[in-house]
Amino acid sequence: MYLLIVFLALCFCQSVSSVPENDVPSANSTKALFKRVDNPTYAIDGTCTRYPQVQDIVNDWFQTVQVTSHRIDLGRADPHFQYAFQVLFDTDPNSNTLYKFELVEEPITAYDFVELVTTSLASLTPHADPDTKANLIFYCDDDAMNPTPYSNERWQLVPDIPGDPNPNSGRTLGINQEWFDQVNSISRTPSTKGCKDVANARGEPTELETYNDPITPFLYGNRLPPVGILQPTRSTITICDCVLVANNPYYPTIASSLTATLNRPRRQSPLRLYRPEYGRIVSAGLYHESTHWMDLKLEDEILRDGSIAYGWSKIMELNTFERLTNADTYMYLGLLARYESLGWWLDRHEGRAYLGVMVPAPAGWIPPW
Ligand SMILES: [Zn+2]
Secondary structure (H helix, E strand, C coil), rough: CHHHHHHCCCCCCCCCCCCCCCCCCCCCHHHHHCCCCCCCCCECCCHHHHCCCCHHHHHHHHHHHHHHHHHHHHHCCCHHHHHHHHHHHHHCCCCHHHHHHHCCCCCCHHHHHHHHHHHHCCEEECCCCCCCCCCCCEEEECCEECCCCCCCCCEEECCCCCCCCHHHHCCCCCCCEEECCCCCCCEEECCHHHHHCCCCCCCCCCCEEEEEEEEEHHHCCCCCCCCCCCCEEEEEEEECCHHHCCCCCCCCHHHHHHHHHHHHHHHHHECCCCCCCHCEHHHHHHHHHCCCCCCCEEECEEEECCEEEECCHHHCCCCCHHHHHEHHHHHHHHHHHHHHHHEEEEEECHHHHHHEEECCCCCCCCCCC
């Protein structure tokens, strides 16, 4: 599959706690951990100017963020959206079952948790102030790295510690070698190769990657960072070159994927969410990645067979609790919301719905706005 999350260390496998239904949390206390910064912003780094389609991709991501949040806001009263929610999260949106997450302070219903995620994403706005950095920055530098200490590339090799019998410079990229982003003061797990991973365990390149751990003094060459370099509120998403160069197999936007699908010769209607090509939409991948943003830090769930829960069919194997904290679940929530806004909805036949079959909505139907 096609997406990679860098921080798998946190485990959300704790069991669902049963809490009395009258133990409903107050909105403020629950939202606290989802709102680490006020008025969060996003921006496109200058490295993306060589790929003019990135503006369209980011605009499509932002549109999906807004549409999805809006659908969740209104969805409690919309039977079509409730049905899609039921299939995707395997729970009735009106269920009062409460779930206990490390991400929120008190138990919360599934629908309210999803609303916190979508509302938090929708709180992002385009960055306007040139004097400060955005909280979420999109890069197109293919994870530029340079092992020479204090060179100009974004990713810097953590300098060797004198006397270290296993100096960092001699370690292996993607296994145990430590790098840090000198521009954004972000560290990365040694287990990732970022965009340099041209053939991962599934034989496919890394397409997008999110970095969301602020640097620590230890990682800055074991020295105290300069004043102001610690920016614990910023994350970056790299859009790797492989999804941006000419003749790649990816659709830039959700709208372009739908157009291409409908124009395909002898097209087999309808849309099928489980097909890989519907995951290979760069802006939809950005939606997945943006749920790894440090204000959310959702994870990529691991299935019992050790595979990562990428793709519709693998999400269908997860329980509700796992689906709620799985980044790719939200990518499909975004796809469902956007396709609905474009006149498609999930098949009313339950068996086909669980296969991710989308069909044209009845003529004249428009989503309730
Ligand atoms: Zn991920």
